[in-house]
Each structure stands twice: as structure tokens, then as C-alpha cells.
Amino acid sequence: MFDLVRYEVFKMRRLKKVYFCAFAINFFPLMILFVLTVLFFKGMLYGWVGISQQMFQDEFGQGIMGSIVVMLSFFSWASWFFQTIIAGELISKEFENKSIKLMLLMPFRRLTIYMAKLVSTMLFFAFNMLIYLSLTAVIGVALDRIFGLNVFQLIDYPLLGKLCNAYFVVNVSYISLVFLISIFAKSSETTMAFSIFATFALKAIDSVIMLFGKLNIIPIELSNFLNKYAYLKSCEIINTEKLLEVMKTNDYTKLPISFDMLGVNILYSLLFLMTGYLIFKRKEEKG
């Protein structure tokens, strides 16, 4: 499979869209991180929106670590959004222009081809995460040197590793859903559109289940159970409410990673991947 992953990576390196996506994934969250941190710490926005440095610290925690946690979450969503394009290029578009035939005629099983596409997309995510964290570190030093914000020392590296790991798992589940969609979709654009639609649809289903529970249309216990194990809920492997508490106390060692949600998330990933593979396997090259 390693050979096929290299094959996919070679292809991605020649694809302009990949560079655009990598730029977008890293640039936008970093710009927001940089601008917000500087503006809030310097109290520049106080007069504009009535938010003081203290209020910002209360909300997002002291130091750049709080910003990193928030921005990693943003990064994860940005990655999901732009990776739909990559998945669309690697699967939907290849079926559309029949270039998938080039891989199907190679001496590899369908599962190997499918997994190679998945692994190379995940490598793209990991590579972006690496760039992102490196750039964040550079920005941290810049904040220290230029603006005198000595916040870089507050970064808890083992915790950061734990966070990255958690977001990586969540990303696998995003990608597995996007892969499933891309097998049906006819172009990378359709894959992106359907992925966004699917996310909102799943969110809507979550809300409807909660609403039905509150209105006693379905038993509240069932509503709670379904809501707890809903797909999007399982992606919140870091409990947001507890995270905000942690940020206020600035004790990031107690970061609430929800391992039961992580388990549910992994189950969803497997379900999406297996369904996607079964369809991929049976999908015929159209004459």
C-alpha cells in the first residue's frame, strides 16, 4: 500500500488545488489567531466592541495556549472544509473523468486503492497540522519579541500533542464521511456541497431529536441517548463547557478530552469507511 500512497502523494503534489487548500487551511486560521491575539492583548478593540483584555482572558484563557486551543478547533473545521475538495479530486473526479481506470488496472486490490486514498488525505491533514503548529510557534515568538507578550512559555507541549491526536481522530471521521459522499458525487465541487449539506442535515437531525424529546414526542431518555451518540456530538471530543472552565483557571492539564465520545467517533469512522469501501468496490467503471 505504501507504493500507492506515494502514487497518490505524487498526484497531489502536481495538483494546484492542493496548494490552494493547504494555503487556505493554514493561512486563514493563523491570520485570525495573529490579528485577534494582538488586537485583544493590546486592548485595541476595547473602544470598538467593548471587550477588554481581561474579558478576553476570562473567555479564552491566559496566554497563547487558549488561542491555540480555539484555533486548533478552527483549524479542524477549516481542514474539514478544504479536505472535501481533496477527497473530491481523489475519488469523485477520478470516476467522473475515468482516470480511476489507471488505478483499477494496477495490480492492487480495491481495498488497497481505497485505503491509499484515505491515508494520503490523512497525510495531507497531518502535514498541514505540522505547518500550522510550526507557524503558530513562529507567531508566538513574534508576539513575544514585537509586542512583548511573553505567552509562549505557557504552552504545554504534551497537552498540545494530546489535542492534536484528538483532532486527528476527529479528522479521520470527517474524511470517512466525505469519502462516502465523494463516491456518490460526480465532481469535487458536488462533494464539497454535499458534505456541507450533510453536516447541516446531521446537525438538524440532532436538533430535531432534542426537540422531540423536549416536546415528549419521543421519550426523553431515547432523545438523550440518541443525542449523546449522534455523529456531530461525537466529534466534540473536547467538552466545550468544561474547556471554557479550564481556560478560566488556566489549568490545561485538566483538559477534558471525552474518551467515550472518541470511541463513538471511531465507530462512526469505521461505519462510514466500510460503507464507502463496499460501494467503491461494487462501483463499476462505466463504459
Add this chain to the structure above:
Amino acid sequence: MNSDKNRNMAIEAENVYKSFGEPFSFKRILKLPWELALRLFGNYKKKSVLKDLSFKVERGSVVGFLGPNGAGKSTSLKVMLNLIRKDAGECHILGFNTEYDYDKSLKSTGALVELPVFYEFMTGFDNLLITANVFKHITREAIDLSLRRVGLFDHKDKKVSQYSTGMRQKLYVAKILLMKPKVIILDEPTSGMDPKGQAEMRDIIKSLAGEGDITVLVSSHLLYEIEQVADYVVIIKDGVVVTYGRVADLLETEHELYDLEVAPEKISECGSLLSGMDYIIGVENTLRGNVPYLSLKIKKDAAARVPKDLVASNIDIYNFMRQKRSLEEYFLEVTDGAATGQAK
């Protein structure tokens, strides 16, 4: 499994069946709701494309795969390469089942099915270089050599999207050559090519055939080309093999055809004389341009007697030439005059 029984066979198809239904679409289902029920309950009528297709190809041979429009040529090739699923039957390449061991069966197989596809955003060179990730023996030098062989070296840095159909065909052949396969399957390799390109492709196929143990299965609607390069032909019609055999044997007939030209004033005398001979099956007066000549159907190995008898009767011979039956004539005979070409 790669059994001893199959050791000498490069390609085998046994009792292969394949049928197609109308492609599933929501628009169609909305128009014809009962189709959904038929699809669900398995009573959906499908069009049979391959019906009991069976043939074998020996290792090291060049085989022409022929058939009229819609005979199922491309479908057969796709089924053999496991690009589409078959309903029943078995296909083997180099002894490996193409359904269960297709990774092994495709290891030594280079195939061009219908129009060649590439990654359009890459250059011609990169489209070949990408395969080096999988086939380790491929080097940059080998790619250059392969591109030179098909005459695309000067265009190697152009994006494939700028290539013509003929150039794409050549690039695909260059890719197949790089892979060093033992079995090569080519579906209409000269389609979209100019006469020069067709001749070059024919030369490449001929040279491949000369490279030892390589088996080539080539489907083409250009029967003259197949006649030039193939040792064997498989002719299919309506999804069934109607003829399979060595080209020379298939074109062999029980009688021999000859054209005879004599002095115009002697032509009727000559006709009457030859009609009375026991080795002559038929004599026909014909015109080639404005020149009258006789078309003779002669018993096998008796042609040498014609000049002797004519000289004995004092008739001068201007021209006496054997007419070989062409593959096209044979094809039209066995397919009842159906036109050749790619399946729609």
C-alpha cells in the same frame, strides 16, 4: 490459482455471461416508478451482452479480437480485466482468476481499454513518472527511451490536456511498454490516429510480438491491420465467439482463386478450354478497368496445370496471379456482412 493446466494459456475466458440494465437514476425512477419495484424484486429485464463467451489465447501469440458494432468486444475486455463485474463464468490471465486474484493477474498485464485516460493536469512525462512509484524498475532514462520509441519525446513536457487523441494513444502505449508486461490488451489502439500513426502503432505491435513471451490481444475494426499483425483471430458476434483460429488456417480454402489475363481475342477460347478441365471448379469473365480477364476457381494444388494446358493449346499468358482471400472477406462471411467497429 495458477494451475499446471493453465500454464501455457495467457488469457482464458470460460462461459462468461454479462448483461446490462438501464442505468439507475432518480429521474428515471420518477418517470417509471414500477421500475423500482422490478429492480427490487429481481424481475428486471436486462440486455444480454455476453452469452457464453469462451476462448483461450496461447502465450506468446498475437491475437486479433474482432466483432461487429455492439458485439461485446469492449465489454469482454473490461470483464477480463475486472473493470466490470460479470454475471457468470471465469476469466484467467496468466492462470490467475481475474476476479479473485486480480492483483496477481494484473501484475504482468498492460491494458488499454477504449480511449486512453490520463491525469490531465500532469505533463506526459509526469504521467509516466507516476507509475515509477508502483513499478520500481521504471527510471527516468527508461521513460525517455519509451517516449522516443513512440515519437513523443519532444512533447514530454506538455500537459496531457494539450495532447491529441493520437498522441494520447501513443503515450498510453509508452506507458504499457514501460511496465514490461507479459500480456498486453489493446482496445482499438489506432482509433483517432492518422495513417502514419496507424503504421507506427502496427510496427510497435509487431515489434512487441517479436519480443519473446509477450502475448498481445488487440481489438480493432481495421481488419487489414489485424491481418498484418495477428497470428490468431477471435471473432465474436452478439456476445458469442463465432470463430477462433490461426489467421492462415481461417483464410485457407478448399479451392484456390486465380486471375488469368490472355490476349483479348483469345479470352472466350481460353474460357471454353479451361471449363472442360477436371481441375477447374469455375470460370468467370470479368473486367479490370477496360482489360478483360478470367477469374478461375481451381482445385487445390492444381494451379500449375493451367499454364501447361494453355501453352499446349497455343494461348499466350499475359498474367496469371493467385488471389488470396482477405480477413475482411472472411469476417463478412462469418458475421453475415455486419459492419466492424467499436461498440457503442
